[in-house]
Amino acid sequence: MRRVAVIGVxxxxxxxxxxxSAELFAEAAAxxxxxxxxxxxxxxxxxxxxxVGGETEKQLHTGPQAASVLGIPTVPTTRFETACAxxxxxxxxxxxxxxxxxxxxxxxxxxxxxxxxxxxxSTEYFAxxxxxxxxxxxxxxxxxxxxLVARAHMARYGxxxxxxxxxxxxxxxxxxxxxxxxxQKEITLEQVLKSAMVADPLKLYDxxxxxxxxxxxxxxxxxxxxxxxxxxxVLASAAASDWMLISDKRDxxxxxxxxxxxxAAYRQxxxxxxxxxxxELHDCFTIAEIVATEGLxxxxxxxxxxxxxxxxxxxxxxxxxxxxGGLKAKGHPIGATGAAxxxxxxxxxxxAADRRQVDGAKIGLTHTLGGNTATVLVSLFGRD
Amino acid sequence: xxxxxxxxxxxxEKAREGQLTAMRCGHCGELSVxxxxxxxxxxxxxxxxxxxxxxxxxxxxxxxxVAPRAHAAEVPYAIAAVHMNEGVSxxxxxxxxxxxxxxxxxxVRFRPLVSGGQTAVGFxxx
Numbered sequence: 001m002r003r004v005a006v007i008g009v010x011x012x013x014x015x016x017x018x019x020x021s022a023e024l025f026a027e028a029a030a031x032x033x034x035x036x037x038x039x040x041x042x043x044x045x046x047x048x049x050x051x052v053g054g055e056t057e058k059q060l061h062t063g064p065q066a067a068s069v070l071g072i073p074t075v076p077t078t079r080f081e082t083a084c085a086x087x088x089x090x091x092x093x094x095x096x097x098x099x100x101x102x103x104x105x106x107x108x109x110x111x112x113x114x115x116x117x118x119x120x121x122s123t124e125y126f127a128x129x130x131x132x133x134x135x136x137x138x139x140x141x142x143x144x145x146x147x148l149v150a151r152a153h154m155a156r157y158g159x160x161x162x163x164x165x166x167x168x169x170x171x172x173x174x175x176x177x178x179x180x181x182x183x184q185k186e187i188t189l190e191q192v193l194k195s196a197m198v199a200d201p202l203k204l205y206d207x208x209x210x211x212x213x214x215x216x217x218x219x220x221x222x223x224x225x226x227x228x229x230x231x232x233x234v235l236a237s238a239a240a241s242d243w244m245l246i247s248d249k250r251d252x253x254x255x256x257x258x259x260x261x262x263x264a265a266y267r268q269x270x271x272x273x274x275x276x277x278x279x280e281l282h283d284c285f286t287i288a289e290i291v292a293t294e295g296l297x298x299x300x301x302x303x304x305x306x307x308x309x310x311x312x313x314x315x316x317x318x319x320x321x322x323x324x325g326g327l328k329a330k331g332h333p334i335g336a337t338g339a340a341x342x343x344x345x346x347x348x349x350x351x352a353a354d355r356r357q358v359d360g361a362k363i364g365l366t367h368t369l370g371g372n373t374a375t376v377l378v379s380l381f382g383r384d
Numbered sequence: 385x386x387x388x389x390x391x392x393x394x395x396x397e398k399a400r401e402g403q404l405t406a407m408r409c410g411h412c413g414e415l416s417v418x419x420x421x422x423x424x425x426x427x428x429x430x431x432x433x434x435x436x437x438x439x440x441x442x443x444x445x446x447x448x449x450v451a452p453r454a455h456a457a458e459v460p461y462a463i464a465a466v467h468m469n470e471g472v473s474x475x476x477x478x479x480x481x482x483x484x485x486x487x488x489x490x491x492v493r494f495r496p497l498v499s500g501g502q503t504a505v506g507f508x509x510x
Contacts, residue, residue, distance in 0.1 A: 124452035133392060134418060137504045138463050138477050139448055139455035147446030148465055155444070155488040200447035245418070246465055247473045252444050 001099040004234045005225035006381070008036025008218030009343035014182040014331030016115040017212040021053055021335070022062065022069040024214030025111035028336070029070050032107070036218035036228065040070065043218075044103040046077040047094040049087030049110025050335040055125040056117050066111070075107075083129040084284060085370030086110055087215065088338025088377035092237040094219050095379075104224050109216030110335035122210050126334075129371035131245055143199035143207055145246065145372050146285040150201055152252035153287060156302070161201055163305030165192035167286035168205045170314050171322050175329025177315075177356035182211055182331030206286040211331030215340035232346045235363075235380040236268035244374045257376035258295030258367065265378040266297075271363065273297035276380075278348045278358040279319060280341035281367040283326040289313075292367055293321060296378070315356060323348065323356045338368040338377065349383045389431040390419050400496050400503040404438055406472055407431040417472045438494035439510060440468040445478065445486050462486055466507055476505035 010031025012024050019027075025048070033040055050062040059065065063079035080090040087110030094106040114122045126142050127135075153159045169189055175181040187205060195204040225231035240260035243249050249256075266272055273296060281296065283289035290304035298319050299307045307313055313321035324330045324344040327337060345364035347353045364381045389407055395418055398405050406417035410430030414423050417436070422429055445464035448455075455461070462478040464486070477497055478486065491510035496503050 119450070120453045120456055123450060124454065127452050133396075134505075135475060136452070137502060138475060139451050139458060139461060140463055140475070141448055141450065141452060143450065144446045144448050144463055148444040148463075151446065151488060152444040152465075196449075197447070198450045200449070202446075245475070247417075247475045250473075252465060 002101060003222040004095045004098045005220055005222065005228070005231035006217050006234065006342065006346050007220050007225055007228040007231050008032040008038065009346050010035060011180055011215045011340050011343050012213045013180050014211050014213040014333060017113065021050060021057060021111035021113040021214065022066045024113065024212065025066045025109055025216065026070045028109055028111070028214040028216040029107055032109070032216040032218050038105060038218060040072050042105045043072050043075055043107045045075050045094070045097060045106045046072070047090035047106060047108045048077060048079045049090045049338060050079055051081055051083060051086055051112060052114060052125045052334070056114050056122070082375040083371030084282070084332070084334045085338055085368040085375045085377050086335050088366065088368035088379070089239065091217065091338060091342060091379065092239055092377055095234050095237045098219055098221050104221045106219045107216060108219055109214065109339045111214035112333035112335040113212045114210045115212050119210065134245055134247070141199060143202050143285065146287055147199035147202045148246060149252050149291060150287040153291060154201070156253045157305070159290065159305035161193060162189060163309045164206055164286040164290065165189050166308040167283060167289045168192045168328055170308065171283060171326040171328040174315060174323050174356060175325025178325045178330055181325040181329050182209055183325070183329045202285055202287070208284050208327040208332040211333040213331060213333035213336050213340070215336040215343055217339050217342055230350050231384070232349045233382050235271065235382045236265040237377070237379040238264035238268060239375070239377045240264065242374050244372065246372060249373070254301065255291050255295050255369065255373045255376065257373060258292055258369065261376040261378040262296045265380050269380045271380060275363050276319065276365045277361040278323060278345060278364045279321045279367070280324060280344050281321060282369040283322055283328050284332060284369065286328070288369065289321065289326065292369070296365065296367060315358065320358045323353065323358055338366070341366040341368060342379065345381050349381055390433050392418060395419060396503045399505065400498060402496055404436040404494050406434050406436050406470065408434045415470060415472050417474065436468055436470050440466040440492060442486065442488055442490045442492060443467040443473060444488060447483055447486070464492070464507060466492055474505050476507045478507050480508045
């Protein structure tokens with residue numbers, strides 16, 4: 001298998017936009033190609049993530065649409081849908097495409113538009129990623145899914161609402177250092193704890209926002225990468241799945257797919273959790289960050305809440321988590337999120353993250369979770 | 385073609401009558417609900433239907449206050465993952481239990497919730 005590198009990244013401002021998701025992706029892709037110093041004509045394939053285009057934009061076939069809007073209509077294009085992990089799944093397949101020798105230059109990314117519909121509508125569309133007959137009929141929401149995880153974690157390990165709130169405070173603080181973030185304002189522990197209940201015990205500030213945005217990456221073979229200014233190498237990219245139904249999961253305080261994907265990624269790269277310098281992980285809800293830091297092996301099961309509270313995951317801490325502000329403050333345009341996380345880690349490993357730079361970061365990890373914890377992707381990156 | 389031992393439709397038809405049905409693997413004894421094609425433990429296809437008592441305890445719960453469009457008029461409502469006494473789990477709405485009394489470990493009993501011709505899993509006081 002050939003080595004694969006990321007040589008270009010592009011991310012739109014996250015927040016509310018009045019452009020289509022294809023237009024948002026095209027902006028990010030143009031930035032990524034400029035960053036890679038490659039013309040659009042160099043792209044040989046597009047791997048694209050988009051989730052609720054069918055609902056919010058009445059648009060399917062979003063892969064070729066995105067390629068057409070970008071102006072590269074003839075390249076092979078596939079749209080991936082693994083709920084919130086879609087563009088990370090697209091990334092993994094793009095890596096395999098290049099590693100296998102099929103392509104030299106591949107564009108990866110995704111985009112989402114949801115702020116053009118009401119919160120009730122988007123809450124319903126996101127719930128489509130849970131089971132229609134067994135879960136949606138009960139009125140289960142995504143905050144509801146992670147509220148079940150939170151209650152189980154609290155019951156088993158004594159994790160507190162204040163520990164969860166500490167994740168929100170930390171990620172909002174990081175978000176103030178990211179000019180692309182949807183929220184660039186600090187919040188206090190008290191504000192989180194006093195915010196409106198969404199799905200007990202998760203409050204408004206425990207939840208990431210609805211977001212419009214796009215992200216893109218240029219992936220190339222080692223041969224092409226050697227001519228690039230600052231390639232960042234893909235050391236591993238692994239996926240794992242788990243039972244779709246909440247009721248089939250034996251222990252709601254854990255996310256086994258994270259543990260399996262992380263084990264596979266560490267094995268591929270010949271690395272372990274202590275080798276990682278910077279992490280972008282899937283904090284769709286504050287409890288999701290706590291459970292992910294445990295599943296990735298950064299902390300023991302049950303210690304994730306304490307780690308957040310003690311500042312071990314803050315910039316300047318033992319292992320900085322979500323220096324971008326994470327999904328919580330940077331925003332969560334679901335089809336774009338995986339690619340945006342990778343863009344942040346690439347920027348960190350280049351030493352180009354400005355005020356949010358993790359000093360001397362050499363190894364970075366991205367973790368993206370899809371839906372009801374049934375899909376997880378973990379990738380590892382390194383610099384020369 | 386091999387006929388499934390129990391389909392999703394059969395499960396909810398029986399549930400509507402007040403009876404929960406699981407499947408036991410005739411090879412390794414694994415208990416499973418809802419229906420699956422192969423046993424996730426031994427990959428065999430020797431399921432036998434088995435009735436559940438309907439009794440269990442809350443393993444985790446939430447109170448939904450921001451709902452999808454179709455359920456917006458019902459908030460606040462409680463959803464719980466319930467560990468059934470036989471060892472399997474089911475997700476359901478909790479009804480007739482004051483929201484402030486909900487806690488992990490609370491014993492509950494199955495009851496069908498029928499609305500608009502569709503049955504959903506519900507739990508009430510034990």
